[in-house]
Amino acid sequence: MSLPAEERVVVTGWSCLTALGANTETSWSRLLNQEYARGPISCFPTDGCRVTEGAEVVLPELPWLPKKAESRLSRASRLALPAAREALQHAGLLDPAGRSKLGHLEMSLSTTATSMERIEAFVRQVWEGKSPIQQAGRVASYQAQQQVNDLQTFLGFSGPAAVVSNACAGGANSIGHAFDLIRAGLVDIVLTGGYDILCELVFCGFDSLQAMSPDRCRPFDVNRNGLMLGEGAAFLVLESESHARRRGVPILGVLAGYGHTTDTFHLTQPAPDGTPLEKAIRKALEQSATSPSELGYINAHGTGTPFNDRAEAQAFTRCLGANASGVRLSSTKAAIGHTLGAAGSIEAVLCLKTLQTGQIPPQLHTTDPEPLVANMLARPGALLEKNAALSVNLGFGGSNAALLFKTP
Amino acid sequence: MNTPLSILSWGAVSPGGLGVEALENFQNWPTTVASEVADPARQHLVATIDASILPEKWRMRPRFRRASPISHYMIEAAAQALAPHPQIERNRLGLIYVSFIGCSVYSIRFYRQFQKDGRRFASPMLFPETVANSPLSHLAAELEIGGPVYSQIGDKSCWSSALRTAACWLHNGDAEQVLVIGAEEFEPHQLEAFRSMRWLAKPYTRPFAEGAGAVLLGKGPHSGRPSIVSLKDGFCFRSRNESRTAAERCLAEFAPNLPVLDSAVGWIRPVAIAALKGRTVHDGIPALAHEAFGASCAWDTIRAAQRLSIHPEERVLIPYWGLSQQIGAAALEGTP
Structure with missing residues (x-):
């Protein structure tokens, strides 16, 4: 059964964590103030690269997590978790304990690098002849499911999760996939979004392609000379209009196409x-x-x-x-x-x-x-x-x- | 899933060779001994593909000259699945690629090369081939596919998620048919990675394999073609203990008298055996003797489809036992 043609897919919550700010409002206001986030990369060595700067996020504190749990999170989860939490809160889906009010919540996600820094560390250790047994956490957290696991564990829900890895369009595809699932009547509400980290393999890859600007990223300028790599996360809560109305939450936008x-x-x-x-x-x-x-x-x-x-x-x-x-x-x-x-x-x-x-x-x-x-x-x-x-x-x-x- | 999905055709590349016959002969696949990278004395049986069995024509294509092994497995499996349907409008054909590990051969080679030679000397030729969706890009270009194209990554449950994506596209009219491909390639660092996860612990481990399987799906039942009549996914677990509940909840979605394909490999096998207690294992589709994650899911689906096309009165339930996070399953029926 599909969604009736007259019913819309609506947006009831969102979040945005970027190098300009750890939440939507900070990122947005700094963006309007014409600030930009270029700076030296500190999360991995860049010596030897043609370009050594990018838009690196200052990882936000997660005071709502036990310190031990926070210390075990991959960089990808350190970005995805606070962003997903902000979106759920924005959509009125977070209870006072910081857990999802919905025990069953489908996700449609996007990433290209997952927790690449963990697998980079793993292979370097292998090359040094160190036992892999001590590194199970690195391998486990490299898998795309680890961020799914972290989101479900620390925000308190479960349900199907699809991870679309369509490179730089993946973040839009994951939202589109959520839209399609709701349109098809397969689900009423989806937490959807993307996250990606700066990591050595990808940074050196773009550097090898000489695709990164040595000074400033100038989109649509005739003298443009490349991109600036960054990292971040963003989530949306999409739902059928009738579901949102039943929940009695404000409709913030409509995904129409x-x-x-x-x-x-x-x-x-x-x-x-x-x-x-x-x-x-x-x-x-x-x-x-x-x-x-x-x-x-x-x-x-x-x-x-x-x-x-x-x-x-x-x-x-x-x-x-x-x-x-x-x-x-x-x-x-x-x-x-x-x-x-x-x-x-x-x-x-x-x-x-x-x-x-x-x-x-x-x-x-x-x-x-x-x-x-x-x-x-x-x-x-x-x-x-x-x-x-x-x-x-x-x-x-x-x-x-x-x-x-x-x-x- | 709103309506049944018809499995119109299929194709496979396995260590046994090209096509379904080679796939079904898995007991005789050649295996070799592969050593771990850090400790070569630790050796494991693996079933890899001899590149010489792959048709030369793909290697001659510009996109495939430098493409990763996984891309070669995928294009051949996809071409086999599409061969019986030359009339299909490629602009209305969707394409989904499912993998657990992805392009590991070139990723490791790229990383190792610039770690050794210096970051300034990272290879611009190799890097694009490390990107998760590059095999699918090659495929879409070579087969001139103009419909929706997704790469979905994850453990074996990702296969059921991809089937659901296909169902969604067909239902919404975004595609007329969808080709779903599961594929993996072997790279020796995987042995250390699997050992670190304690996935090589006996007695449930099987030799790792590589290859690809492709199924072409259409909407609604087609006479003589098996159908996916029910599809469930998203039964999550965060620990081996939780996997028991996830398995029980998943299987409870299906009729208890539905014969089950024996598809559980690795640490989850005892969980599966417990959850399947009281159910019948389908005796006409033997369990694969190897583990190839995304490719295994495709191969199990293909073997079941092959069986049901010969025995249309039969039904089978295929669980897709993810080792990391989720369990999904699909029920297939023959169509007289």
Whole structure:
């Protein structure tokens, strides 16, 4: 049985933990203040790398956890747990003891690196000839299920959990998957989101590709020279509208459309004309019965790499046509970095904050914009004039995803 | 799951060779002795794939020249599953890849290389192949698949989660058919990792294997094709003790007279044996003699589908016993 066509999938809670702040409000206010989080990487050695800076999170204290439990958590769980807790609290799902009010709660998650720092340490120990028996915790916590386990254990619920690992689009895909499950009538409510950490293997990988900017990430600038890697986590509580109304909680936003396509042009580069992304955006628009003229803001993938931003700009121009001048565009990666499997989730939350507050995150560091999108880039203080916002992500391997949110 | 899923066709790559016949001949798969990395004196039996059995045509394709072994297993299994259906519209075909370990061969090689030579010399050729969804990207490009594409990672319960994703796409009309592929590749560091988890403790361990299995799913029952009629997942556990309850709760969702495929491997086997007490083990589908996580789930599903296509009057329950976090299961029926 599907959800009745007239019933919406709504957002009742969210959270965002970034290098700009340990919660949504801090991240959001600093973003609007045009702050950015670039700094030296301290969580692993970077000597020998071309670039040694990124957007590293100051891990938040978790006073609601026993110290011993906190000390055993992987970095990924240190990001995911407080973020998931904030989202549950925001959705009115946390009891006074800090546990989920729902004993059964489905999750749809995204990550690319899981707890990579643990498996890096494990293999280094193996190379040094040390017994693996002493390292069971490292191996166990590397597995993607460990974060699922940690979330369920420390927030007090159980239920199915899917981990979608579609690279940099995964965060958006995990939200889209939750949306699909609710649409299909398979579930009423889902905790969904993404988390990813900075780790040596991935950082050195991007450094080897010379994809990271040596100075500043400048999305959609003609002189852009690369991305800034970051880390973070974000979660949303999605539910059917009738379920939210039965719970009597405020509806904060509506997820109205989800489009996803696969770009088969190249493993690491998007099709130069952005056609697969255009298809994903058109699907999201079509599913939500939204015309481009109703769109007020796009949170772009905008990595600040030459290939990505050019393809994206072309896709936006074609999708929006004459309506482009009425849409504001920014890539928040200039401020909080590219958080890979978390990016789609963080940026979805920033879209929802835009719809809620009417304030648009400005495009940082872009002084000489790509002509195709020059008139769209959001300036400081820009205000939203419409009731729909789009969050767009592209990933390694060709995953493209577009989420269309509306005000309630 | 809203409606049954029809298993339209399947394909497999295993240490026994290509196709279902080689898969079903698992008692005779060649095994080799693999040594742990830190302590070569510690040796274990593994069933790996001789690369020479893989069709040359894939190696000649630009995307597959540098692709990881797992990508090669997947493309061949997928091609076998799609071969009987040349009419399928690839733009309406969904694709899901399930793995527990993923691209470990290139990940270890990449990490080791820059640890040895210096970070400045990390290989830009290897890095993209370490990304979890790169095998699926190669597949989608090679097979020109234009529908939804997901990589889902996790223990063996991830297979039931992926089947549910497929059901969801078919139900919502996002795809006309969905190809679900389970795949793993062997890398010697896994032996140390498994030993650290005490997964190599006897008597329940079996030799590790590598390979891939692919099933093509469609909506609703199709005459002569077996169907997945019920699917349950998300029975979580946080300890071996909790796994007992999870197993009981999962199996309680299915009729007690449904014959069960013997699919439990490793530490969870005693849990499974206890939970299955009073149920009948399907005697026409023998238990695999190896463990290949995501690939094993695909292989069990394929072997059951093969059996039910010959004996459409039969039914079988396949539990997917995750070793880390969840248990799921699927009930299959033949369709006359």
